[in-house]
Amino acid sequence: MVRAPCCEKMGLKKGPWTREEDQILIAYIQSFGHGNWRALPKKAGLLRCGKSCRLRWTNYLRPDIKRGNFSKEEEETIIKLHEALGNRWSAIAAKLPGRTDNEIKNVWHTHLKKRVNSNDQMVKQPKRKITRAKIIISKKETASNSSSSSPSSSSSIVSSSRSYSDLSTSVITEDNKINGQWLNSSIDHQLPEIDESFWSEVVMPMDVSLDDHQPFLQSFTSSDDHEGMDFWLRVFLEAEELQE
DNA sequence: AACAGGACCAACCGCAAGAGC
DNA sequence: GGCTCTTGCGGTTGGTCCTGT
Numbered sequence: 001m002v003r004a005p006c007c008e009k010m011g012l013k014k015g016p017w018t019r020e021e022d023q024i025l026i027a028y029i030q031s032f033g034h035g036n037w038r039a040l041p042k043k044a045g046l047l048r049c050g051k052s053c054r055l056r057w058t059n060y061l062r063p064d065i066k067r068g069n070f071s072k073e074e075e076e077t078i079i080k081l082h083e084a085l086g087n088r089w090s091a092i093a094a095k096l097p098g099r100t101d102n103e104i105k106n107v108w109h110t111h112l113k114k115r116v117n118s119n120d121q122m123v124k125q126p127k128r129k130i131t132r133a134k135i136i137i138s139k140k141e142t143a144s145n146s147s148s149s150s151p152s153s154s155s156s157i158v159s160s161s162r163s164y165s166d167l168s169t170s171v172i173t174e175d176n177k178i179n180g181q182w183l184n185s186s187i188d189h190q191l192p193e194i195d196e197s198f199w200s201e202v203v204m205p206m207d208v209s210l211d212d213h214q215p216f217l218q219s220f221t222s223s224d225d226h227e228g229m230d231f232w233l234r235v236f237l238e239a240e241e242l243q244e
Numbered sequence: 245a246a247c248a249g250g251a252c253c254a255a256c257c258g259c260a261a262g263a264g265c
Numbered sequence: 266g267g268c269t270c271t272t273g274c275g276g277t278t279g280g281t282c283c284t285g286t
Contacts, residue, residue: 016255017255052256055254087275103254107253111252
């Protein structure tokens with residue numbers, strides 16, 4: 001397949017970066033900062049477009065980049081955040097210091113998506129997604145059915161919680177296959193216990209302030225599940241941002 | 245050993261948003 | 266308000282490596 005070049009100027013190099021190019025870019029940015037990316041390659045003497053330089057720096061050369069395999073915890077975090085945020089890779093990367101959106105995106109497409117999908121097929125239930133649409137719909141359902149137990153609203157909630165809780169099982173199974181070092185590990189302890197009442201509580205507080213989430217959050221503090229509390233607190237905050 | 249297909253990941257592209265004029 | 270430029274984001278590609286036959 002042939003694509004038009006990102007920069008119309010001829011003579012600019014494309015493809016993998018060489019060690020020399022990396023050194024030039026690092027040396028320049030350490031001395032002068034990146035400033036205007038478009039002007040940088042010319043000033044630094046690189047035959048690259050600014051976009052390529054920025055990408056190389058942000059995805060590979062930045063000193064705070066964490067190289068190497070993703071830890072089990074990082075992968076779990078990605079899965080959780082993807083459930084909450086969708087394909088907002090930059091937002092997910094912001095929660096994982098040292099990891100780039102590109103790296104996370106790659107890991108998702110090569111490892112984690114399959115893991116989640118295989119779980120979905122196994123339970124034959126829709127994947128839970130706390131998206132804006134989902135939250136709004138759920139709120140309506142919850143509000144309209146507050147005095148009655150509608151099968152439609154409860155079924156959507158139950159299926160969501162089921163797919164999420166089954167996720168831990170899937171992770172363990174896939175870990176056995178993909179990475180031997182995680183053979184005996186489990187993430188069950190990091191996930192909050194969820195039942196139908198949980199989803200009612202998650203859905204309803206979106207209409208009110210964060211303070212009103214306290215009774216729900218206390219269910220985690222009382223069980224010493226701080227990671228679970230932290231995760232869901234972040235989900236609430238993200239959901240509130242989306243609502244604004 | 246040779247080949248095919250899959251997996252992985254760095255790098256690319258197009259688009260949209262924001263800033264400045 | 267409209268234009269241009271810059272930056273950041275997400276989707277996608279293509280080269281390389283790995284694994285199975």
